[in-house]
Amino acid sequence: MTAAAAGALRRLARVTDRVPPRDRADLPPRWEPSEVEGPRYERWVAAGYFTADADSGRPPFCVVIPPPNVTGSLHIGHALEHTLIDAVTRRRRMQGYDVLWLPGMDHAGIATQNEVEKQLRLDGKSRHDLGRELFVDKVWNWKRESGGAIFGQMRRLGDGVDWSRERFTLDEGLSRAVQTMFTRLYDDELIYRAERIINWCPRCETALSDIEVDHREEEGELVSLRYDLAPAHGSRGDGEGSVVVATTRVETMLGDTGVAVHPDDERYAHLVGREVELPIVGRRIPVVADEAVDPEFGTGAVKVTPAHDPTDFEIGQRHALPAPSILDEVAVVTGTGTRFDGMDRFVARTAVREELRAQGRVVAERRPYLHSVGHCFRCDTVVEPRLSLQWFVRVAPLARAAGDAVRDGRTRIHPPELAKRYFDWVDNMHDWCISRQLWWGHRIPVWYSPEGEMRCLGPGERPPPGWEQDPDVLDTWFSSGLWPISTLGWPESTVDLARYYPTSLLVTGYDILFFWVARMMLFGLYAMDGRPPFETVALHGLVRDELGRKMSKSRGNTVDPLEWMDRYGADALRFTLARGANPGADQAISEAWVEGARNFCTKLWNAARFALANGAQVSDALPPRERLSDADRWILDRIDAVAAESDALLEDFQIGKATEGLYHFTWDEFCDWYLELAKVQLASASAAEPTRAVLGHVLDVVLRLLHPVAPFITDVLWTTLTGRESVVVAPWPVGGAAPSGQDPDGGAAERIAGVRKLVTEVRRFRADQGLAPGQRVAARLSGVDGSGLAAHEAAVRALARLADAGAGFAPTATLQIGVGGRTVLVELDTSGSIDVPAERARLGKDLATTEKELVGCESKLANPRFAERAPADVVAMIRDRRDAALADIERIRARLAALPT
RNA sequence: GGGCGCGUAGCUCAGCGGGAGAGCGCCCGCCUUACAAGCGGGAGGUCGCAGGUUCGAACCCUGCCGCGCCCACCA
Secondary structure, rough: OOOHHHHHHHHEEEEEEOOOOOOOOOOOOOHHHHHHHHHHHHHHOOOOOOOOOOOOOOOEEEOOOOOEOOOOOOHHHHHHHHHHHHHHHHHHHHOEEEEEEOOOEEOOOOHHHHHHHHHHHHHOOOOHHOHHHHHHHHHHHHHHOOHHHHHHHHHHOOOOOHHHEEEEEHHHHHHHHHHHHHHHHHHHHEEEEEEEEEEEEOOOOOOHHHEEEEEEEEEEEEEOOOOOOEEOOOOOOOOOOOEEEEOOOOOHHHHOOOOEEOOHHHHHHOOOEEEOOOOOOEEEEEEEEOOOOOOOOOOOOOEEEEOOHHHHHHHHHHHOOOOOEOOOOOEOOOHHHOOOOOEEHHHHHHHHHHHHHHOOEEEEEEEEEEEEEEEEEEEEEEOEEEEEEEEEEEHHHHHHHHHHHOOOOOOEEOOOOHHHHHHHHHHOOOOEEEEEEOOOOOEEEEEEEEOOOOOOOOOOOOOOOOEEEEEOOOOHHHHHHHHHHHHHOOOOOHHHHHHHHHEEEEEEEEHHHHHHHHHHHHHHHHOOOOOOOOOEEHHHHHHEEEOOOOOOOOOOOOOOOOHHHHHHHHHHHHHHHHHHOOOOOOEEEOHHHHHHHHHHHHHHHHHHHHHHOOOOOOOOOOOOOHOHHHHHHHHHHHHHHHHHHOOOOOOOHHHHHHHHHHHHHHHHHHHHHHHHHHHHHOOOOHHHHHHHHEEEEEHHHHHHOOOOOOOOHHHHHHHHOOOOOOHHHHHOOOOOOOOOOOOHHHEEEEEEEEHHHHHHHHHHHHHHHHOOOOOEEEEEEOHHHHHHHHHHHHHHHHHEEEEEOOOOOOEEEEEEEOOOOEEEEEEEEOOOOOOOHHHHHHHHHHHHHHHHHHHHHHHHHHHHHHHHHHHHHHHHHHHHHHHHHHHHHHHHHHHHHHHOO
């Protein structure tokens, strides 16, 4: 039988005959999150803990949720974001704020429309087969049936949102906000309609804004073409000379209406004003001089396709060139009068190139040629620049205000490094194309008369008979830009708007700073008379896979937070994400991390079970100082310090560090040392009672501190410990007096450090000597009196498993351990000879490190400049360290010398 | 082409002027009456490279190398 199997058998035996003591609190031996979390959440909701109360008289604290798409389900990024928001708002609630965390969803124009169109396609239909009205009905139906799956998942995570204030961007009230905003901007001439080159997705058949286009380096081809000079009018024969232009999209040459060179480019000066003949098409097009051309680049001559390139469009405008479109809305060549009409753009690209090659027009080809290509952020189709009539927001005046609000500190961006990115964007923002050729969304509130007259109508205004509404809808970011004000009731003067605006905090990913945050700043400042929508914007990073790679469906390295919650519980997932959250920085995650967090929950659970089983209790006041042991005082000091630290970190959104600190306190100090020391105290009649009080107190505070991050387990344990209603509404244990109400006791801390050192040293020796942990070793301690550890001998013996030195005590080894400036002697009877080589090896290693330490200190102290310039406390510290090293070396040598040979 | 950030233990990351840290992984030992989802002990790092500032540099400055991200109308 293997040792493991034997252990398992013994374990089984023990478990079977273990009878739960009478006084053990009624906690199951194991934390089973799946059974407890759901009901616990519903209890919180039913109790109204998450419902904001404007009349409460408490200070308001408001966060609006970054609205997930109605099509979405909870992914790991949401889980992170929600954990952070929930942690912050739970702490605020405990601090006594009237907290409003407002939930809702975004109608997500393209994404949702795509989803429903995909279903139609299964039936072989398109949205056009249904017509606009029926299609939109169908989307609403879809929303009712399948939308908002994420809300249920948010409940599982434990999100403390106010469900009574749930919003959807297409709700009546929010739609009114959109229409009002549009009308105001229109009246202020901040919205206009114009024919411009916009980004067009030929699959979604709609315009996109600049930021909805993903640029990626891709392999394409660069083809250089020779355009020959056309014969001057009235003359005969071929022209004299030619010009070479290059393009990555050869098919666009069908729409060329000019060639441009730089005005100062002498190479081409003689051509300016002449015409070249466009191959295939046969059109004569002028050579113009324009500053936009870089004479250093390529040949210094550019083909001009005004309808399919933004720069070309501007050149065309300046030189009154025509702008014929050669691609329709699905990117099929059209209207060129060539045989390429009807071809898809990519087919045409090859066909045109081959035709030109056949005509001897291709003077050079580079393939593959790496260049940047834009893709639709929704469907990844290659975007086509296209000339079309669209609506735009004139952003310059709005953007200036949005920049200023951050510059003058009305809104704080956290971490501050990211503010620069915000400025870069806000200060260089192009006008924003807000019209989309979709059916799902807020329809543009502009009507046209049959005569072409145009009128923008606000909510409640009716168009004259016979007028038609603009068919386009608004960019989905238009309504999400209004989110912080529309959800609170704007444009009405609601109680909520007055109370909760500006919102206290926005927590969102840095990747959405431009898409969303900047837009909310623009609109919020405009609509609310220069009051920005947030006091603070806290940006978090992306969740990556365990190797730090970006997660993507195509890479197949995405993770499912729901599965992890099933397996390990919501608290474990939240704890993992919180622990890895450093402001503005990405974090890597894997199942092993979540498992570790689950283990922490188990640890906490067992510690609480132990404490409760031993009568831990929370009372109004701790026992008087003189009844407390060093261990009690030490742990009380520590919990005070940890509470203060973690509170300060949370205040600064350093959630990862706060969580890390609590993890280590709970595990390394409270469980590993205090609980072990408490066992000794509980065995003593006089110390047991104060110990129970300290255990109860520390547990109480730890649970409250951990609650924002791990709400479920802490609530179960805390209610069991205190008998109170819920930790959700318990007071935050920081602020005002220190939690324990005690002054720090440095002496106690020092003595406990001494105990830990003694115990660790003995354990080290035991491990090296191969003594089983269960084996008691007879020992005699001396020198403890002067070290201040006299009162702790029992504890040291218990933790280091040392038995009394009875009759016939024959020490085989002597450990000399420096504690508090004294040397404690531990003589051990290992019942047999000791492993001298092992002991010698270890002492040798200790000696080497200590000597190195000594040399470091000595050389510093020997440096006259050090004494001169270093601060006194540093000098003192180095001196102490040197003295300690000297003493250690002496001890180690003595022990080496004492070893039998 | 601009801007930002990062290179610290095998992996993921803290630390950001005075003793190189954590989690996971690894090695050894162990049921030790809260916890084997655990306990005890341990190994492992010229803190990317090169200069500089400083009594002292993983930490500040400069340069270089290697990664990553954001922005930009390189035809």
